[in-house]
Amino acid sequence: MNEELPPELLNSDPEGYAWQVWHDRTPKLVAKIKDTNSYGSEQRDALDALLTEIFSGVMEPLGARAHDRKVWAVWGADHFGKPWLEAPFLWSESYFYRRVLEAVGFFEPGPWQGVDPFAPLKRAEPASLDDLERPAAGASGRAKLLAALWGNRADLSFKMGTLAESSSAELVCDDSAKVWNALSPGAEVVVVADNSGRELLADLILIDHLLEHGHASSVALHLKPYPYYVSDATTADLADTLARLAETDGASFHRLRKATADGRLSPYVHDFYCAPWSFRRLPTDLAVLFERASLTIMKGDLNYRRLVGDRSWPPTTPFADTVAYFPGPVAALRTLKSDVAVGIPPATLKNLDADTPDWRVTGGYGLLQADLRERVPGSGS
Numbered sequence: 001m002n003e004e005l006p007p008e009l010l011n012s013d014p015e016g017y018a019w020q021v022w023h024d025r026t027p028k029l030v031a032k033i034k035d036t037n038s039y040g041s042e043q044r045d046a047l048d049a050l051l052t053e054i055f056s057g058v059m060e061p062l063g064a065r066a067h068d069r070k071v072w073a074v075w076g077a078d079h080f081g082k083p084w085l086e087a088p089f090l091w092s093e094s095y096f097y098r099r100v101l102e103a104v105g106f107f108e109p110g111p112w113q114g115v116d117p118f119a120p121l122k123r124a125e126p127a128s129l130d131d132l133e134r135p136a137a138g139a140s141g142r143a144k145l146l147a148a149l150w151g152n153r154a155d156l157s158f159k160m161g162t163l164a165e166s167s168s169a170e171l172v173c174d175d176s177a178k179v180w181n182a183l184s185p186g187a188e189v190v191v192v193a194d195n196s197g198r199e200l201l202a203d204l205i206l207i208d209h210l211l212e213h214g215h216a217s218s219v220a221l222h223l224k225p226y227p228y229y230v231s232d233a234t235t236a237d238l239a240d241t242l243a244r245l246a247e248t249d250g251a252s253f254h255r256l257r258k259a260t261a262d263g264r265l266s267p268y269v270h271d272f273y274c275a276p277w278s279f280r281r282l283p284t285d286l287a288v289l290f291e292r293a294s295l296t297i298m299k300g301d302l303n304y305r306r307l308v309g310d311r312s313w314p315p316t317t318p319f320a321d322t323v324a325y326f327p328g329p330v331a332a333l334r335t336l337k338s339d340v341a342v343g344i345p346p347a348t349l350k351n352l353d354a355d356t357p358d359w360r361v362t363g364g365y366g367l368l369q370a371d372l373r374e375r376v377p378g379s380g381s
Contacts, residue, residue, distance in 0.1 A: 122196055222269070320371040
């Protein structure tokens with residue numbers, strides 16, 4: 001598509017949300033990683049050096065031993081050698097998490113290979129699973145859909161900032177009727193997960209409802225291939241959450257385990273989910289999966305940013321216009337925790353700006369948006 005897109009959101013605006021993330025949240029996160037893991041001086045010094053590079057150096061490529069050095073060398077050609085704060089927010093934030101894994105030796109042979117640096121933070125969060133206000137077994141599908149949306153209200157990365165989880169919530173866009181219209185006993189659904197813990201638990205409750213009540217014949221649950229953005233869900237996190245579900249809702253757990261065994265529920269990972277790009281750059285194999293799906297449900301704030309584009313969209317821009325490139329029907333369930341927002345009715349926008357000027361980033365507002373328009377096969381990739 002040759003459409004002209006708005007500018008990408010950058011790190012360099014002192015009044016922007018990205019600036020707050022780098023200058024407040026990021027140092028707190030690095031400190032938490034050091035405090036909650038038994039790293040030695042090599043890992044701790046590497047994390048400190050990464051912070052120093054971000055604030056007073058230039059963006060460096062991955063080290064010579066990195067298995068994906070060549071890939072990132074191509075991806076970062078426009079950014080390496082320049083200050084971090086000159087880079088696009090989405091790109092540099094993604095690269096930061098890759099550099100954290102390098103700093104702690106996640107991919108290198110040694111004692112920390114494969115050890116999730118965010119695991120202590122993730123393990124602390126599920127203690128609140130029992131407090132999750134999730135629907136009872138007989139609750140409606142809509143209630144479970146909304147529980148999956150609001151489960152995203154406060155992820156662990158978000159909590160590193162000064163903003164806290166809001167005590168109230170408001171849905172400013174509600175396309176839930178479109179979502180149910182896309183579902184049927186033969187529907188093949190893709191759920192692109194966001195966070196582990198409470199959010200993934202709510203996602204599993206929703207998936208169980210879709211399968212149990214004939215709203216879908218199968219659900220593919222897309223997860224991150226390795227730790228990313230602190231609390232993003234990996235396959236290991238799925239296993240941990242299912243174990244907790246077994247303790248709190250045995251019936252749902254047994255149905256989901258059976259659905260996994262017979263192929264109606266299938267976990268899936270793809271390296272692109274840890275790439276620094278919007279979904280406009282979907283690789284062909286992933287685009288084909290979305291094209292074949294009856295509905296893809298994108299969960300959370302990061303997937304929303306990647307779906308519509310982390311750009312300075314006017315908030316009243318129709319959601320359908322920003323996702324017209326996507327290869328299949330798509331819905332977004334997202335709590336607002338960053339600057340990007342589209343599809344906001346003008347009257348709603350006026351009230352939000354007047355009543356809560358920082359409504360985009362508080363975690364107190366949500367969007368449930370969908371675009372079910374038919375696509376021309378093969379046009380989305």
